[in-house]
Amino acid sequence: MVQLLDADGTRTPHEQLDAVLDEHGLASPERLRGYYRDMVMIRAADLEATSLQRQGQLGLWASALGQEAAQIGAGHAAREQDYLVPTYREHGVAWARGIEPWRLLEMFRGVSHGGWDPNELRTHPYMIVLGSQAPQAVGYAMGLQRDGLVGTGDLSTDTSVLALFGDGASSEGEVSESLTFAASFQAPIVFYTQNNQWAISVPTEVQTRVPLAQRSRGWGIPSARVDGNDVLAVLGTVRTALDAAREGEGPRFVEAVTYRMAAHTTSDDASRYRPKAEEQEWAEKDPILRLRRHLEQLDQIDEDFVARCDEEAHDLAMQLHHHIHGMEDPDPVHMFDHPYAEPHPIVAREREEYLEYAAQFDDDEEEQA
């Protein structure tokens, strides 16, 4: 397993990844502090979202607690032009892409099925039917090949795709099919699985008998297994894989070994299936703590900076709180806005019927007033 920072934050040398990180300045003290701030921010947003759910403001929340390094690392490993294809728990990846947290919350609140423009932010909508995004990601990568955006030698424009899914989702047929397509067509894609040990109540052992990273090798897709709580290892590994893909070397597979510290979602009760001791063991591997220790060793972090991050994170949480509490429900007529791109007589008719029907109640209210 690739690891650059051990549990106490000491950096262990790694010839290849150190070169990648150093070449791009990805491990400069300034960048490291940036990752630290990102992780603190996204964790605060995550905790706030959990409390918003408890306050009845969200229908559901899928926490990414504990997976901050796996997500911030992968998010920053992607270059501007890359296209990211997430599932429903990639809040850190979204943050790294510049997606504001309240956009994520729209889906969980139930006001929209996707809160951002995928083309503008080069990030696909969150996906809920597990694995179904994987072949779509490969198709996008096949499009990039056709558009001449792969293997030209210009790293600033050559593009690859990062497809994200969990250890559970890796069992879906569609994930296997997407590996087949990616390998057959040597598509510029990195399959990135965050193995957070559990698919709701089912441990990874039920999904696979070998480390997930080994699976893709049957397809001829090179793979790496990385400590997902080590932001630098994730960053270096995913950047290397994405660059190989964009250079025309074909698909790659990365498994990040991490842990889902919260329950599966706010509707789940992890105590029914998960040993407390395991949770404690992983709490000690907290990714934020690890980076902080590393920065301390480098003497690149001080109380001031930590306090500033905490303050900013608190402000973000408050903003999120107010934004969500102030969010109005959409007028249901908006249901009819987008089922088709072109005019559709049946939708138009049902929209009229709906408006006519809803108007009766406006009249009733007026009469009563």
Added chain:
Amino acid sequence: MSGQKAPITLPIAKAITAGLRDAMTADDKVMLMGEDIGVLGGVFRVTDGLHAEFGSQRVVDTPLAEAGIVGTAIGLALRGYRPVVEIQFDGFVFPAFNQITTQLAKMHNRTSGRVTMPVVVRIPHGGGIGAVEHHSESPEAYFAHTAGLRILAPSTAQDAYWMTRQAIECEDPVIMLEPKRRYWVKGDVDPDHRPALSPWQAQVVRPGTDATVLAWGPSMPVVRESAETAAADGIDLEVIDARSLAPIDYPTIAASVRKTGRLLIVHEAPVVSGLGAEIAARISEDCFYHLEAPVLRVGGYHLPYPPSRMEHAYLPDLDRVLDGVDRLLEH
């Protein structure tokens, strides 16, 4: 032991649990498969306790792969097992759609009757729980369109218990649509007395004379309520619970329509190409000279299921059902 116990009161979810338990006790070929159905007891806790009781060979936590779940259930059925598979939410049955429609539904016919497929696919069904995308679908028409499948849609605890047992006993594949919004609504269950009414028959749950209202599963409470409300206005509605959606019990529905002359069909699924359309067409044929109004439908719009903050406007509620009744009686 039978005949000793009095009826018990159970929520629908627990009535299904009891049905599964009793079926597993009665026949050791019955086994359960699905995601999170073991130690967790399923995301709706329908299989709660069964893993502890029957062990991991009979209550199987599967890998996360619906096509795999249904496909392996077909193979187990070939070996004489009676698998009951749980699909976690209605929107997740589609990865298994190929196995269900091209394989499970057709195996008996393909083998000229040499092979039976006693597989039950349990699906929590319908909306109204404030969930995110794909958790509130109404897939009944997709399955009803496929010959070889049977579909049951219990709306009461008693039906939930008995339909579970009867679906498992059935030699054909059965899709069980469980009204997830009503899982925790309680009702009387009599596990000791097999009901006289076949699961494949509809049930007149309220006799009436002015019009017939037909619904199933999650729409039953709103339809019953509409009949009470209409009664206060002097309108006497006959209410029918379809119970079986494949086959549909046309004789019972037609008899009612011949009496009332009017039919309103209520379902959550989109009206466009939905089961209501099929029933309306058949009743128009069978009862043409008895109808005093066209058969009307109230249901979902021709839209993807909306985000939850809009679902109240999408789902047929009391006002929309009563509006349908008014339109029906205007004729």
